[in-house]
Amino acid sequence: MSRWQPDARGRLERAATVAEIAKRAGLTERTFFRHFADKREVLFWGAGELQDFMVSALASAPDSAAPMEAVAAAIQGAAVLLAQRPIEYARQRRFIIAANVELQERELIKLASLAAALADTLRRRGVNEPAASLAAEAGIAVFKIAFEAWTSETSQRDFPELIRESFDELRAVTAGTEVC
Amino acid sequence: MSRWQPDARGRLERAATVAEIAKRAGLTERTFFRHFADKREVLFWGAGELQDFMVSALASAPDSAAPMEAVAAAIQGAAVLLAQRPIEYARQRRFIIAANVELQERELIKLASLAAALADTLRRRGVNEPAASLAAEAGIAVFKIAFEAWTSETSQRDFPELIRESFDELRAVTAGTEVC
Numbered sequence: 001m002s003r004w005q006p007d008a009r010g011r012l013e014r015a016a017t018v019a020e021i022a023k024r025a026g027l028t029e030r031t032f033f034r035h036f037a038d039k040r041e042v043l044f045w046g047a048g049e050l051q052d053f054m055v056s057a058l059a060s061a062p063d064s065a066a067p068m069e070a071v072a073a074a075i076q077g078a079a080v081l082l083a084q085r086p087i088e089y090a091r092q093r094r095f096i097i098a099a100n101v102e103l104q105e106r107e108l109i110k111l112a113s114l115a116a117a118l119a120d121t122l123r124r125r126g127v128n129e130p131a132a133s134l135a136a137e138a139g140i141a142v143f144k145i146a147f148e149a150w151t152s153e154t155s156q157r158d159f160p161e162l163i164r165e166s167f168d169e170l171r172a173v174t175a176g177t178e179v180c
Numbered sequence: 181m182s183r184w185q186p187d188a189r190g191r192l193e194r195a196a197t198v199a200e201i202a203k204r205a206g207l208t209e210r211t212f213f214r215h216f217a218d219k220r221e222v223l224f225w226g227a228g229e230l231q232d233f234m235v236s237a238l239a240s241a242p243d244s245a246a247p248m249e250a251v252a253a254a255i256q257g258a259a260v261l262l263a264q265r266p267i268e269y270a271r272q273r274r275f276i277i278a279a280n281v282e283l284q285e286r287e288l289i290k291l292a293s294l295a296a297a298l299a300d301t302l303r304r305r306g307v308n309e310p311a312a313s314l315a316a317e318a319g320i321a322v323f324k325i326a327f328e329a330w331t332s333e334t335s336q337r338d339f340p341e342l343i344r345e346s347f348d349e350l351r352a353v354t355a356g357t358e359v360c
Binding site: 067069112138144148169 | 249286289292309310314315322324349353
């Protein structure tokens with residue numbers, strides 16, 4: 001993330017004032033604070049919906065789907081959903097989070113919660129441990145890495161396509177495992 | 181983690197007072213605070229060393245080792261190292277962290293930093309993205325899940341053996357991936 005560092009503070013201040021966020025959203029600051037406890041909260045608006053979407057998609061996968069197949073389909077669906085919003089939104093969100101350690105911690109806890117929810121859904125589908133947690137954590141790792149590639153400053157790639165490629169790459173890299 | 185919740189606060193207070201931690205370590209409270217800025221810091225003592233160990237092990241893997249193979253060997257080495265300490269230390273640490281959201285966030289950021297350091301080391305070994313980040317994140321997921329299995333209240337398993345099994349399971353679960 002070092003390429004975000006130069007003038008991170010200044011860029012963050014320009015990007016993340018409540019006035020600015022409210023203006024972009026077409027709200028007064030007063031209305032903004034009626035909806036969000038603080039300005040950090042707005043960055044994570046949608047995380048609950050994303051989790052609900054992934055969990056529903058996973059729960060409704062065909063019984064015949066292998067655990068990782070079902071996880072990949074759910075994450076692929078979420079990528080299609082996220083790619084409907086302007087990429088600039090995702091880029092700005094990523095930039096603001098990258099510039100602030102507290103926000104990074106919050107982001108990590110949201111991703112961990114997402115992985116826990118997916119693992120829980122897999123267990124309800126009859127998948128045992130550690131397969132359930134491994135499939136969920138590996139899926140979220142793919143999501144995180146593909147999201148970073150999608151929102152990089154130079155990327156012009158399609159998010160669902162990046163997800164697909166990352167799952168293929170995970171399979172290739174994992175097939176090479178030989179624990180001594 | 182719900183099995184930790186009943187009386188979590190009471191158990192945490194009994195387990196995590198500075199006086200208690202200092203006593204277990206054979207230190208006075210004054211000496212304790214000379215070494216650690218606050219009582220939370222003590223729980224993460226060793227995280228830097230663990231990261232240094234994993235990075236060195238990964239960097240010194242044979243050139244012929246596939247990325248995931250090199251990551252697995254480094255994590256396996258760290259498990260052997262950690263398993264030398266009494267398991268009660270790891271169990272108590274896990275319990276204290278599980279009872280406190282702030283500590284969970286700090287734990288997640290340490291794991292993310294570990295994954296980033298491993299990915300960086302793989303890139304220096306000539307591994308491209310996203311393979312480097314995927315191998316690193318998947319390896320840390322295995323480490324986290326095997327650590328949880330090792331420190332569960334009922335476990336009597338060997339940590340390095342759990343790591344080995346989890347890498348095998350990751351390979352099996354990932355081989356089933358078919359992204360639609």
